[in-house]
Amino acid sequence: MTSRPTDTELPKQYDHSSNEQKWVEYWEENGYFHSEPDEREPYSVVIPPPNVTGVLHMGHMLNNTIQDVLVRRARMIGKNACWIPGTDHASIATEAKVVQKLRKEGIKKSDLSRDEFIKHAWNWTDEHGGIILQQLKKLGASCDWKRTRFTLEDDLYDAVIECFIDLYNRGYIYRGQRMVNWDPVAQTALSDEEVLHKEVQSQFYYVRYRVKDSDQVVTIATTRPETILADTAVCVNPKDERFTSLIGKTAIIPIVNREVPIIADEYVDPEFGTGCLKITPAHDPNDYEIGLKHDLAIIDMLNPDGTVSNEIGFYAGEDRFKARKLIVKDLESGGSLVKTESLTNKVGYSERTDAVIEPRLSLQWFCRMEELSKPALDHVMNDDVQFYPAKFKNSYQHWMENIRDWCISRQLWWGQRIPAWYYGDGYDEYVIAKTVDEALKLAREKSGNQKLNRESIRQDEDVLDTWFSSWLWPITVFDGFKDPDNKDINYYYPTQDLVTAPEIMFFWVARMIMAGYAFRGDKPFSNVYYHGIVRDEKRRKMSKSLGNSPDPLKLIEKYGADGTRVGMLFASPAGNDLLFDENLCEQGRNFSTKIWNAFRFLTMNMEEGEQYNPTTEIDPENLADKWMVGRIRMTLREMEDDFSKYRLNEALKKIYSLIWDDFCDWFIEVSKSNEPGSNMPKDHLERALGFFETLMKMLHPFMPFITEEIWHQISDRTKDEALTISMWPESDGELFEESVTLFHTIQSHISTIRNIQAEMNLPPRSPLQIIIKPKNESLESDLSDAEWIYHKLLPVASITIDKKSSKPKASAAAVVDGSEIYIPLSGLIDLNKEREKIQKEIDNISGYLSGLDKKLSNKQFVENAPAEVVNKERQKREEAVSNVGKLKEQLDELT
RNA sequence: GGGUUUAUAGCUCAGUUGGUUAGAGCGCUACGUUGACAUCGUAGAGGUCGGCAGUUCGAAUCUGCCUAAACCCACCA
Numbered sequence: 015m016t017s018r019p020t021d022t023e024l025p026k027q028y029d030h031s032s033n034e035q036k037w038v039e040y041w042e043e044n045g046y047f048h049s050e051p052d053e054r055e056p057y058s059v060v061i062p063p064p065n066v067t068g069v070l071h072m073g074h075m076l077n078n079t080i081q082d083v084l085v086r087r088a089r090m091i092g093k094n095a096c097w098i099p100g101t102d103h104a105s106i107a108t109e110a111k112v113v114q115k116l117r118k119e120g121i122k123k124s125d126l127s128r129d130e131f132i133k134h135a136w137n138w139t140d141e142h143g144g145i146i147l148q149q150l151k152k153l154g155a156s157c158d159w160k161r162t163r164f165t166l167e168d169d170l171y172d173a174v175i176e177c178f179i180d181l182y183n184r185g186y187i188y189r190g191q192r193m194v195n196w197d198p199v200a201q202t203a204l205s206d207e208e209v210l211h212k213e214v215q216s217q218f219y220y221v222r223y224r225v226k227d228s229d230q231v232v233t234i235a236t237t238r239p240e241t242i243l244a245d246t247a248v249c250v251n252p253k254d255e256r257f258t259s260l261i262g263k264t265a266i267i268p269i270v271n272r273e274v275p276i277i278a279d280e281y282v283d284p285e286f287g288t289g290c291l292k293i294t295p296a297h298d299p300n301d302y303e304i305g306l307k308h309d310l311a312i313i314d315m316l317n318p319d320g321t322v323s324n325e326i327g328f329y330a331g332e333d334r335f336k337a338r339k340l341i342v343k344d345l346e347s348g349g350s351l352v353k354t355e356s357l358t359n360k361v362g363y364s365e366r367t368d369a370v371i372e373p374r375l376s377l378q379w380f381c382r383m384e385e386l387s388k389p390a391l392d393h394v395m396n397d398d399v400q401f402y403p404a405k406f407k408n409s410y411q412h413w414m415e416n417i418r419d420w421c422i423s424r425q426l427w428w429g430q431r432i433p434a435w436y437y438g439d440g441y442d443e444y445v446i447a448k449t450v451d452e453a454l455k456l457a458r459e460k461s462g463n464q465k466l467n468r469e470s471i472r473q474d475e476d477v478l479d480t481w482f483s484s485w486l487w488p489i490t491v492f493d494g495f496k497d498p499d500n501k502d503i504n505y506y507y508p509t510q511d512l513v514t515a516p517e518i519m520f521f522w523v524a525r526m527i528m529a530g531y532a533f534r535g536d537k538p539f540s541n542v543y544y545h546g547i548v549r550d551e552k553r554r555k556m557s558k559s560l561g562n563s564p565d566p567l568k569l570i571e572k573y574g575a576d577g578t579r580v581g582m583l584f585a586s587p588a589g590n591d592l593l594f595d596e597n598l599c600e601q602g603r604n605f606s607t608k609i610w611n612a613f614r615f616l617t618m619n620m621e622e623g624e625q626y627n628p629t630t631e632i633d634p635e636n637l638a639d640k641w642m643v644g645r646i647r648m649t650l651r652e653m654e655d656d657f658s659k660y661r662l663n664e665a666l667k668k669i670y671s672l673i674w675d676d677f678c679d680w681f682i683e684v685s686k687s688n689e690p691g692s693n694m695p696k697d698h699l700e701r702a703l704g705f706f707e708t709l710m711k712m713l714h715p716f717m718p719f720i721t722e723e724i725w726h727q728i729s730d731r732t733k734d735e736a737l738t739i740s741m742w743p744e745s746d747g748e749l750f751e752e753s754v755t756l757f758h759t760i761q762s763h764i765s766t767i768r769n770i771q772a773e774m775n776l777p778p779r780s781p782l783q784i785i786i787k788p789k790n791e792s793l794e795s796d797l798s799d800a801e802w803i804y805h806k807l808l809p810v811a812s813i814t815i816d817k818k819s820s821k822p823k824a825s826a827a828a829v830v831d832g833s834e835i836y837i838p839l840s841g842l843i844d845l846n847k848e849r850e851k852i853q854k855e856i857d858n859i860s861g862y863l864s865g866l867d868k869k870l871s872n873k874q875f876v877e878n879a880p881a882e883v884v885n886k887e888r889q890k891r892e893e894a895v896s897n898v899g900k901l902k903e904q905l906d907e908l909t
Numbered sequence: 910g911g912g913u914u915u916a917u918a919g920c921u922c923a924g925u926u927g928g929u930u931a932g933a934g935c936g937c938u939a940c941g942u943u944g945a946c947a948u949c950g951u952a953g954a955g956g957u958c959g960g961c962a963g964u965u966c967g968a969a970u971c972u973g974c975c976u977a978a979a980c981c982c983a984c985c986a
């Protein structure tokens with residue numbers, strides 16, 4: 015029940031900024047988003063945890079808007095919705111930021127102890143951490159904030175260590191010397207997924223090596239001439255006749271004058287470069303393999319920071335790129351450089367630091383993936399875990415079938431430290447243990463040396479890859495390691511939907527699925543919805559470095575969170591990238607204004623001091639009511655279908671159009687009072703409010719703030735009520751199809767008459783004589799009953815609805831769906847214009863008709879097409895013939 | 910080099926199992942503020958559905974080839 019508000023209560027403009035803040039607080043204070051296990055069906059979602067020190071960007075906006083729509087809708091259809099928020103410690107990204115900050119303060123990381131550094135990192139995290147979660151609240155994200163987790167908090171730290179130990183015991187984790195992707199800036203190994211290959215213009219250097227004890231030379235081609243310093247062989251293809259004589263001889267490396275063997279291997283492509291390949295086992299993965307095969311020496315020429323090591327004897331301490339320049343100069347002056355060419359090739363860059371990756375041989379921890387990947391592949395292929403869009407199954411399959419072992423150690427401090435403890439002199443003797451005491455015990459057992467003490471064992475210096483903690487996220491947020499049989503995990507796991515970008519399918523999604531089956535024996539989620547990447551109008555990815563990304567908070571400030579959410583979703587077809595355009599947010603904001611004004615109009619029709627009860631009980635005699643109810647139920651059914659397919663933008667467009675086009679443009683218009691200045695009849699107004707309430711529910715998942723605001727304004731709500739926890743409207747019930755069709759007919763009559771007004775340049779407000787000649791008697795009676803609608807929407811002087819009508823002289827006329835409409839214009843009519851108009855319509859229909867005739871006179875069609883289709887075409891033809899006949903008559907009368 | 914996807918109005922996209930003279934939103938044009946909304950209303954213009962061939966009575970829709978673009982994977986020095 016509600017009454018007319020005062021002007022101060024309902025300002026002319028919708029004020030999104032104060033309203034949105036108000037509802038954020040209201041929802042949180044009342045704990046509407048907090049979930050505890052109960053008898054309802056669970057609907058759980060884990061957030062893709064943003065970097066703890068990150069700030070909101072457009073990708074987050076899209077990702078979290080989508081999740082919020084799904085979660086709010088699930089909550090409203092009666093599920094126990096639980097959306098778990100949290101942040102990721104993002105080891106390499108955060109550590110890089112902390113190092114940078116310390117450097118500005120004049121502190122080098124190397125000057126600090128591990129503990130000191132970690133203390134700085136925690137300070138940084140405490141200072142910047144969680145900002146992004148506050149920003150998500152502004153967006154309206156309905157997370158269960160009490161359940162906020164952080165990947166480096168104690169419980170999650172322990173879970174990661176337990177997981178490592180478990181996998182080690184199962185034989186999946188091993189330590190090995192491998193060629194890894196080395197990031198010389200962060201000075202750590204990276205997994206293959208963290209390396210981005212970019213196409214660049216490089217120089218291809220042709221360098222001549224002398225062959226020992228002969229006049230011969232071999233010429234090799236390389237893009238990285240500095241690695242010549244670490245060459246330990248020259249290799250040719252055994253079938254390449256040009257070089258057969260050289261095989262087995264010795265080549266002399268320029269600059270260093272090292273003697274290396276000339277070997278043969280199938281790997282070498284005789285067509286590429288010179289057909290001779292220099293072999294640098296320590297700095298190229300292929301060369302490393304060849305080195306192993308041919309038992310070549312391995313010379314490591316680089317320091318961890320990418321400078322040339324002292325042991326080489328040349329360019330010591332110079333950065334690899336500086337060394338490249340120097341060596342080229344020296345080769346040239348020494349006469350060894352034959353030529354240079356430019357070449358387009360792909361170079362690996364660090365995803366985080368953008369440094370050029372150096373392949374580097376080092377001792378790292380690996381996780382064997384073959385067995386882990388098997389169930390994860392099968393359960394996606396058989397749709398236990400469903401991908402939307404399904405096309406991503408293909409690349410998932412390809413990756414899983416060619417999966418390589420995962421390098422999980424990182425030479426960083428910020429992260430979960432590897433629980434390996436060394437007790438010998440080197441790194442060969444170790445035990446895996448959760449605590450130092452346990453490690454000591456195990457080390458004593460294993461070595462037989464009871465004299466070992468805490469000081470004589472030392473823990474591995476490295477931490478684990480960030481993804482080695484985030485792959486457990488759907489389990490650890492419910493404490494599934496701490497207590498594998500707790501109430502939460504049993505209730506919420508597996509979660510329902512995961513919403514993420516395809517970019518991290520391999521980093522994260524695939525690994526979570528593996529972890530789910532490995533540690534819970536069950537999938538982590540049932541559906542994965544991949545959304546696109548946010549791009550600008552030039553299709554460039556939005557990024558900080560390009561500076562082409564708007565600040566999401568400014569957008570929210572300008573257009574409201576509601577408007578911004580709508581803008582994001584409008585731009586977002588399922589599974590495709592979205593071209594973000596600020597105009598779409600403006601459109602969203604305009605929609606807020608439209609809604610607000612529609613509501614304001616309804617309240618303006620309230621009588622002072624009168625009480626109103628919004629209702630959806632319709633008047634069975636009122637065509638507009640039945641039409642509106644039918645449209646609402648139909649739209650609800652269509653939206654249900656869209657939601658089931660994650661076509662959120664389609665669902666949004668439908669409710670947008672239902673509110674704007676159907677409710678505002680037609681329903682409110684026909685509900686207006688006939689008497690200018692007088693209010694809508696009370697019963698009409700109460701139904702309009704009732705429908706409005708239903709529409710606000712349908713819109714709520716997309717625009718949570720304005721809908722909540724209006725829902726509270728429409729009725730006086732008790733303190734513990736909120737739209738956000740109200741029930742989604744029922745789509746069951748009669749669709750009133752006949753009424754909807756009839757209303758559509760009337761709509762097209764009205765549009766046609768408005769068209770005549772416009773074409774004939776009639777003053778918009780001058781009253782019209784309207785004569786309608788319905789195509790049959792039943793329509794005649796139906797239209798007569800609905801005559802009032804014409805009066806509401808057109809300036810009517812008189813209206814005649816009669817099947818026996820005939821066209822008055824000098825009138826404009828049209829045929830709509832077999833019925834005829836005449837507007838007498840006594841002298842006002844421009845005969846030529848009217849003739850032209852009718853002739854145009856006749857031509858139009860004639861073209862249509864000739865197509866139908868052609869089809870129907872085609873024996874093949876009549877014989878082969880289903881009878882249903884043929885009949886439909888015949889019917890269409892009859893209608894068209896009749897319409898052309900009517901139009902021709904109208905035309906004749908004009909002459 | 911391998912794989913996947915896309916091509917429909919000026920722009921962004923719909924078009925469900927082949928049977929519409931091809932739809933929406935934005936933009937554009939014209940007209941319009943007597944009781945919400947110019948952040949608005951009404952009307953309108955605009956496409957031989959990338960190209961070529963084929964299957965079919967019938968193709969935007971199915972098949973093949975071609976062209977263009979995007980993305981993913983891979984160690985071409």
